[in-house]
Amino acid sequence: MTTMTAAPKGLEGIIAANSGICWIDGDAGVLSYRGIDIHELAPKSTFEEVTYLLWFGKLPSKSELADFAKSLAEARSLPPAVIEFLKTVPKDATPMEVLRTAVSLLSMYPEGNDPDEKSVMHDANVIKAFRLTAQIAMIVAAFDRIRKGKPVVEADKSLSHAANFLWMLNGEKPTETAIRTFDVALILHADHELNASTFAARVIAATLADMHSAITGAIGALKGPLHGGANEATMRLLYAIDKAGADPVQYVKDMLARKEKISGFGHRVYKTEDPRATHLRKMSEELSKSTGSKWYGMSREIELFIKNEKKLNANVDFYSASTYTMLGIDIDLFTPIFAISRISGWAAHVIEQHDDNRLIRPRADYIGPEYPATYIPIDQR
Ligand SMILES: CC(=O)SCCNC(=O)CCNC(=O)[C@H](O)C(C)(C)COP(=O)(O)OP(=O)(O)OC[C@H]1O[C@@H](n2cnc3c(N)ncnc32)[C@H](O)[C@@H]1OP(=O)(O)O
Ligand SMILES: O=C([O-])CC(=O)C(=O)O
Numbered sequence: 001m002t003t004m005t006a007a008p009k010g011l012e013g014i015i016a017a018n019s020g021i022c023w024i025d026g027d028a029g030v031l032s033y034r035g036i037d038i039h040e041l042a043p044k045s046t047f048e049e050v051t052y053l054l055w056f057g058k059l060p061s062k063s064e065l066a067d068f069a070k071s072l073a074e075a076r077s078l079p080p081a082v083i084e085f086l087k088t089v090p091k092d093a094t095p096m097e098v099l100r101t102a103v104s105l106l107s108m109y110p111e112g113n114d115p116d117e118k119s120v121m122h123d124a125n126v127i128k129a130f131r132l133t134a135q136i137a138m139i140v141a142a143f144d145r146i147r148k149g150k151p152v153v154e155a156d157k158s159l160s161h162a163a164n165f166l167w168m169l170n171g172e173k174p175t176e177t178a179i180r181t182f183d184v185a186l187i188l189h190a191d192h193e194l195n196a197s198t199f200a201a202r203v204i205a206a207t208l209a210d211m212h213s214a215i216t217g218a219i220g221a222l223k224g225p226l227h228g229g230a231n232e233a234t235m236r237l238l239y240a241i242d243k244a245g246a247d248p249v250q251y252v253k254d255m256l257a258r259k260e261k262i263s264g265f266g267h268r269v270y271k272t273e274d275p276r277a278t279h280l281r282k283m284s285e286e287l288s289k290s291t292g293s294k295w296y297g298m299s300r301e302i303e304l305f306i307k308n309e310k311k312l313n314a315n316v317d318f319y320s321a322s323t324y325t326m327l328g329i330d331i332d333l334f335t336p337i338f339a340i341s342r343i344s345g346w347a348a349h350v351i352e353q354h355d356d357n358r359l360i361r362p363r364a365d366y367i368g369p370e371y372p373a374t375y376i377p378i379d380q381r
Contacts, residue, residue, distance in 0.1 A: 006365045012268065016360075017202060021054060021348050022193040026269035031276065033191055034058070042279045047161050047186035048072060051344040054191055055129060055351065069160070075134035076155035076164065078142065079109035082135075083152065086143045095143055095336045096229075100219040102139045103132070107212030118210045120354040128211045129347035136343050137161065140336040141168035162186055165340065169329070177290070178327055181283050185320060188276040189338055191345030193269075197221035197228065201346045205353040206360040214350045219339055225263065228342070230317035231334040233263035235325055238295055248298045249305045256310065264318030265306050273313050280319035287326035295322035 008014065023032045031038040034053050041050055048069045052060045060068060082102055089098050111131065119125075134155075142152045145168075153168045162183035166174035174182075192198070201218035205211070222228035241251045252262050267274055281300075288296030299322050303314050324334050 007362075010268070016194060016199065016362075017353075019193065019349070019352060020057065021352060022191045022345070024193050024269055026267070027271050029270060029272040029275050031192070031274075038188065038275050039278075042184055042187055042276075045187055047183050047190070047341070047344070050187050050190050051133065054344050054348040055126065071130055072134055072161060073155075073157040073159075073164070075130045076138060076157060077111070078135055078138050079106070079111070081109055082106060082139065083142065086139070086146050089143075095140060095332050096219070096223045096339075098143050099136065099139055099336050099339060100216060100223070102143075103136065103212060103219060104216040106132070106135060107210060107216075120205070120208055120210060120357075122351065122355055125211055125347070125351045125354055129343075129351065132211070132215055132347065133161075133343050137165045137340045138168060140333060140340060141165055144169055144330065144333060145171070166327075169333075177287075181287065181323065181327060184279060184283065185323065185337070186341040188279055188316065189320075189341035191342070191348065195227065196224075197342065198346055198349050202349050202353045203360045205350045206357055208354075208357065211347065211350050215343065215346055218342075218346045222339055222342065223335060228317070228335045228338040230263045230315070231320045231324070231338060232331055234318055234321035235331045235334065237263055238298055238321065238325075239331075241298065242294070248301045252302050252305060253309070262302070262306055262312075264314055264321065265310070265312040267313070267315045270313060270315070274315045276316040277314045277319055280316065280323055281314070284319045284322045284326065287323060291326050293322070293326050295325055298322075 021034065023035065024030065033041060033050060034057055036053065036059075045053075049060060049065055051072075052065060052068045082105055085102060085105055086098065089101075138155060145152050150171065153171045156164055156167050159167055160179065160183065163174055163179045166178055166182060194202075197218040200221040201214040204214040204217045225233045237252075241248050244251070255262060281303075284296045284299065287293065296319075299319060303318065306312050306314075320338075321334065324337065325331070329337070
């Protein structure tokens with residue numbers, strides 16, 4: 001029996017694809033989309049511009065950006081069957097479960113300009129990318145309204161992607177601070193190379209399954225607390241500390257003593273500060289100054305302690321938790337919001353995979369019973 005070289009657990013350090021979308025230097029704490037540093041993009045760009053960059057591989061001209069933003073806004077429509085579905089889900093359904101199922105449902109309701117919903121051709125994929133990017137944000141906002149017994153707010157096609165989401169969520173015009181904070185959060189979460197959900201999307205796409213299948217799978221992968229679900233888990237931790245009236249440092253110290261992980265810390269690739277956390281920390285701090293909220297201060301105390309004690313850095317999920325809370329967003333919408341942004345990266349990766357496809361099918365290092373094992377008939381066992 002031949003055995004193979006053992007794979008590193010969790011495929012750590014394995015190069016599993018060629019990609020021209022996102023480059024990360026985990027030791028230096030560098031993240032770039034199509035070579036452009038996230039520290040350039042976060043303060044200067046918009047979600048629309050970054051999505052254009054991810055999908056088309058270059059920065060748009062003024063007119064290209066205007067056309068792109070218009071097409072994205074025009075894609076703001078949901079099939080009535082999806083709205084019906086949002087109205088009939090079980091009372092305790094979570095927004096992330098609802099989003100996953102609604103995206104799957106969307107594949108059965110193609111709209112006007114897509115000739116073939118199952119096509120994996122480049123142009124069909126780009127049309128689907130526009131639609132899914134517009135629709136994922138709408139689904140999250142519409143479901144939140146429905147579960148709160150409020151009417152669904154019509155999309156406003158004159159607003160940016162970030163502003164329209166806040167508008168559809170709250171039914172009131174968002175402040176400039178809220179729009180910009182949310183837009184920057186969307187920029188920061190847009191892509192991250194072969195993270196678990198993107199890898200899942202590429203594996204699905206590589207079977208020549210359609211984009212909706214790949215994105216449905218990606219949402220399932222994002223949901224877990226080791227990945228996108230960590231932003232929600234971080235806020236639950238902050239609430240638990242607050243509810244207990246505990247000292248934040250002592251609380252996490254006790255967790256570490258019980259060998260529990262602290263959500264929002266650590267990263268498979270970054271060995272230094274996650275560059276996205278730098279921006280989210282700053283936004284959380286600024287919001288805490290204007291709102292007088294305690295969440296930034298509590299987060300900072302925990303961060304300094306964990307850094308000192310465990311040499312672990314805050315990741316993208318740590319300060320997004322307090323930032324979203326200070327924007328008045330419900331905790332179980334945090335991971336769906338991650339998906340609202342990450343759809344741009346997922347779509348870019350599905351397009352890249354389909355454009356130059358080969359089935360992704362690795363091997364396992366077999367560690368089971370020695371071959372040939374004996375088959376014992378059932379009446380002799
Ligand atoms: C968008 C994103 O997906 S960002 C990541 C979001 N996830 C989280 O924030 C969850 C908390 N963090 C973690 O679980 C991990 O750091 C991960 C999943 C992000 C990375 O995992 P891996 O690279 O597999 O590292 P692994 O889990 O093996 O940890 C290595 C060591 O650091 C410790 N460690 C890592 N993260 C943490 C943490 N958040 N709290 C406490 N200890 C930690 C582990 O216990 C382990 O210690 P040991 O060697 O003594 O057993
Ligand atoms: O890259 C990863 O493993 C996780 C991550 O930070 C992301 O998906 O944004």
